[in-house]
Amino acid sequence: MHIETPHAIDVVASGIHDTKNRMFDAMARIDLAIQTIHAGNASESLPILAKIEEALSDCAERLSQSLSAYRLIRHENPISAVPAHIPELIDDIMVRVLGGYDGGIAIDIGRHCEEFWILDRELIADSLVNAIRNALRFAKSKIRVSFFCENQMLSFTVEDDGPGFPEVMPSHDDGKNSGVGLFIAMRIAHLHVSHGASGNLMLGKSAELGGAKFHLTLPR
Amino acid sequence: MLQSDNLATLFEDKARSGGGNPYKSLRYMVIEDQEASRQTLKICIQSMGGFTVDQAQAYMEAITRIRNNMPDVIICDYMLGPGRTGQQLLEELRRTGRLPDMVSFIMVTAERAYEQVVSAVELVPDDYIIKPFSPETLRVRMERVILKKIFFRTFYELKAKGSLDEAVTELGRLEAKPQANVYRFEIMRVRAETLTVSGRAEEALHAYECIVAIHPFPWAKAGMARAYRALGRFDEASSAIDEAIAKSNDYFDAYDIKAGICVDQGNFTEAQRILTEAAARTPRNWQRKRMLSRAAQLNGDHDTARRLMEEVMANDMVGNVVIRDKIELARNALQLGDQLGARAALAGVSTADAGEVNSPEYFAFSCISSMLMDEDAGEKQFNRVRSDLLRIELPIEVTIDAIRAALLFSDRELADKLTEKCLAGHNSKQAFGSIREIYMAHELDDRFKKIQLGVATRRLKNK
Numbered sequence: 001m002h003i004e005t006p007h008a009i010d011v012v013a014s015g016i017h018d019t020k021n022r023m024f025d026a027m028a029r030i031d032l033a034i035q036t037i038h039a040g041n042a043s044e045s046l047p048i049l050a051k052i053e054e055a056l057s058d059c060a061e062r063l064s065q066s067l068s069a070y071r072l073i074r075h076e077n078p079i080s081a082v083p084a085h086i087p088e089l090i091d092d093i094m095v096r097v098l099g100g101y102d103g104g105i106a107i108d109i110g111r112h113c114e115e116f117w118i119l120d121r122e123l124i125a126d127s128l129v130n131a132i133r134n135a136l137r138f139a140k141s142k143i144r145v146s147f148f149c150e151n152q153m154l155s156f157t158v159e160d161d162g163p164g165f166p167e168v169m170p171s172h173d174d175g176k177n178s179g180v181g182l183f184i185a186m187r188i189a190h191l192h193v194s195h196g197a198s199g200n201l202m203l204g205k206s207a208e209l210g211g212a213k214f215h216l217t218l219p220r
Numbered sequence: 221m222l223q224s225d226n227l228a229t230l231f232e233d234k235a236r237s238g239g240g241n242p243y244k245s246l247r248y249m250v251i252e253d254q255e256a257s258r259q260t261l262k263i264c265i266q267s268m269g270g271f272t273v274d275q276a277q278a279y280m281e282a283i284t285r286i287r288n289n290m291p292d293v294i295i296c297d298y299m300l301g302p303g304r305t306g307q308q309l310l311e312e313l314r315r316t317g318r319l320p321d322m323v324s325f326i327m328v329t330a331e332r333a334y335e336q337v338v339s340a341v342e343l344v345p346d347d348y349i350i351k352p353f354s355p356e357t358l359r360v361r362m363e364r365v366i367l368k369k370i371f372f373r374t375f376y377e378l379k380a381k382g383s384l385d386e387a388v389t390e391l392g393r394l395e396a397k398p399q400a401n402v403y404r405f406e407i408m409r410v411r412a413e414t415l416t417v418s419g420r421a422e423e424a425l426h427a428y429e430c431i432v433a434i435h436p437f438p439w440a441k442a443g444m445a446r447a448y449r450a451l452g453r454f455d456e457a458s459s460a461i462d463e464a465i466a467k468s469n470d471y472f473d474a475y476d477i478k479a480g481i482c483v484d485q486g487n488f489t490e491a492q493r494i495l496t497e498a499a500a501r502t503p504r505n506w507q508r509k510r511m512l513s514r515a516a517q518l519n520g521d522h523d524t525a526r527r528l529m530e531e532v533m534a535n536d537m538v539g540n541v542v543i544r545d546k547i548e549l550a551r552n553a554l555q556l557g558d559q560l561g562a563r564a565a566l567a568g569v570s571t572a573d574a575g576e577v578n579s580p581e582y583f584a585f586s587c588i589s590s591m592l593m594d595e596d597a598g599e600k601q602f603n604r605v606r607s608d609l610l611r612i613e614l615p616i617e618v619t620i621d622a623i624r625a626a627l628l629f630s631d632r633e634l635a636d637k638l639t640e641k642c643l644a645g646h647n648s649k650q651a652f653g654s655i656r657e658i659y660m661a662h663e664l665d666d667r668f669k670k671i672q673l674g675v676a677t678r679r680l681k682n683k
Binding site: 099118 | 330332335336338339350351352353354356357360361364401402404405434435437
């Protein structure tokens with residue numbers, strides 16, 4: 001699938017817009033928590049506070065993403081290459097994904113790479129966390145995360161059994177996804193260049209699960 | 221500090237069998253200037269089972285606490301208030317030998333740019349975590365770091381004992397272990413570093429070349445530059461360090477190496493310029509200011525050299541004012557003809573304070589202080605070390621002190637022999653200007669030229 005490159009500045013704007021909405025959500029919950037405590041039901045405010053924490057953490061992540069996107073647009077953020085042991089990277093990603101996940105969708109993980117790779121650990125992890133969270137959001141019952149190394153390329157694939165990617169990718173906030181994550185994934189893939197080869201991001205339809213397929217490749 | 225065997229037992233036995241909480245017995249230190257974040261990290265550690273959590277909110281407090289009560293795990297925030305970072309703290313602790321390899325150091329930061337630091341520099345934490353993160357992320361990363369410490373423990377012990385060759389051999393043994401795949405890159409890195417420290421420059425160069433073949437990390441390029449420098453291949457050293465700086469403009473250690481190469485090549489003006497630029501961007505790096513003072517001294521800019529040493533001695537609360545600094549300040553004052561200033565710099569220091577007999581500090585102090593006494597007492601003091609000066613290999617600046625003293629006490633034969641040794645050695649370019657200045661001050665220009673000619677003739681013959 002062709003990824004339509006959104007107008008760069010729109011990506012940042014939509015990320016900020018997205019964050020603003022999440023902050024309104026957090027503020028509303030803070031009001032609710034205060035009212036609950038005033039009503040003498042302090043213990044009932046605990047799950048509300050947990051949701052507030054989740055919303056604010058989400059805001060911080062979205063702002064970080066927007067900042068990363070801004071730096072990529074300004075070419076101020078060359079990749080920070082560090083050696084990463086791929087199984088450990090996947091463990092880190094799954095810890096982040098499962099931390100805010102309340103179940104319901106089966107997650108199948110296929111591990112086919114035990115190697116080290118030189119990559120921008122944080123931005124690649126952010127991109128994959130974002131891809132997996134999107135898959136969990138849209139999947140009906142199942143997602144699959146797999147990674148393997150072959151022919152000097154490392155591949156990460158995230159598939160789901162949801163409705164698949166829309167024909168035209170969002171270039172602005174559609175209420176669910178600002179597109180910042182995909183923008184970063186695409187840019188960061190292309191910035192991973194090694195021995196004449198560069199990384200790539202392909203979006204398409206999952207042959208096995210029928211939904212969306214996110215396929216990120218990085219050269220050795 | 222928890223003994224490595226206990227750590228291994230905790231993690232390999234108790235944790236694996238579920239027979240105990242492996243985090244309970246560890247001692248933690250949280251370094252964070254923001255009260256709320258500090259408490260959050262503390263709660264995070266306690267939720268894992270951690271019990272003893274020391275806290276520090278500022279740079280100097282952290283150093284004092286670490287010195288007084290070494291933790292097993294340090295969790296440090298990158299931003300530590302105005303002008304101070306966790307990276308500076310880490311570098312300071314490692315450089316002053318105050319952070320044993322077995323202690324885990326994890327940096328936490330909200331600054332994405334920190335990853336660029338980690339990808340460029342040599343001294344890195346065991347791991348770093350970008351905020352916001354969950355307690356589970358901290359636990360996973362901490363366990364990983366501790367398991368790494370256990371894997372490398374024999375290597376660390378050998379390194380700490382100074383058995384560097386054995387430590388390198390140990391890395392070969394570790395490579396054959398089944399878990400080695402997880403630590404493959406770390407093994408490559410520490411091998412290159414250990415070979416460098418042990419003076420095995422050819423092997424260190426090869427080790428860094430292997431890393432650069434995988435990826436041209438600035439720190440690996442800097443490692444190559446160090447190895448080239450040790451091998452006397454200055455042009456290649458210069459190219460390698462230029463590549464490191466081009467890749468990471470903020471990699472300040474690379475500027476130090478570049479300045480060192482300039483000094484080796486006798487280009488003191490450039491060395492001073494490079495270090496001035498780097499020091500301006502790292503105003504609290506006192507070690508760099510010491511280097512700058514030395515470069516200024518070699519460059520004949522004695523006022524700057526002296527001013528910098530005074531600044532270092534007034535401000536370096538971590539390295540403390542060491543005898544070496546006092547000697548350096550006295551040396552600067554002497555070069556400016558300020559006997560009173562030199563005396564003030566060494567006030568209260570005795571030969572016994574100056575370091576072990578036969579140490580460079582011992583010889584430097586003996587020579588410099590002898591020049592500050594009245595003639596008889598001075599000569600008596602100089603006589604105590606006179607016979608050893610040719611026998612022992614001394615740093616270039618100490619040899620120059622000895623030449624200065626020898627000429628003052630009219631021992632021209634000793635001065636000439638030391639001068640000849642200096643000019644024939646690898647560091648002749650560093651020594652040339654200073655020694656010539658001393659001979660000129662004694663109106664012995666012709667004598668100096670004769671020595672210079674003799675050394676040059678012998679060099680040509682050998683070629």
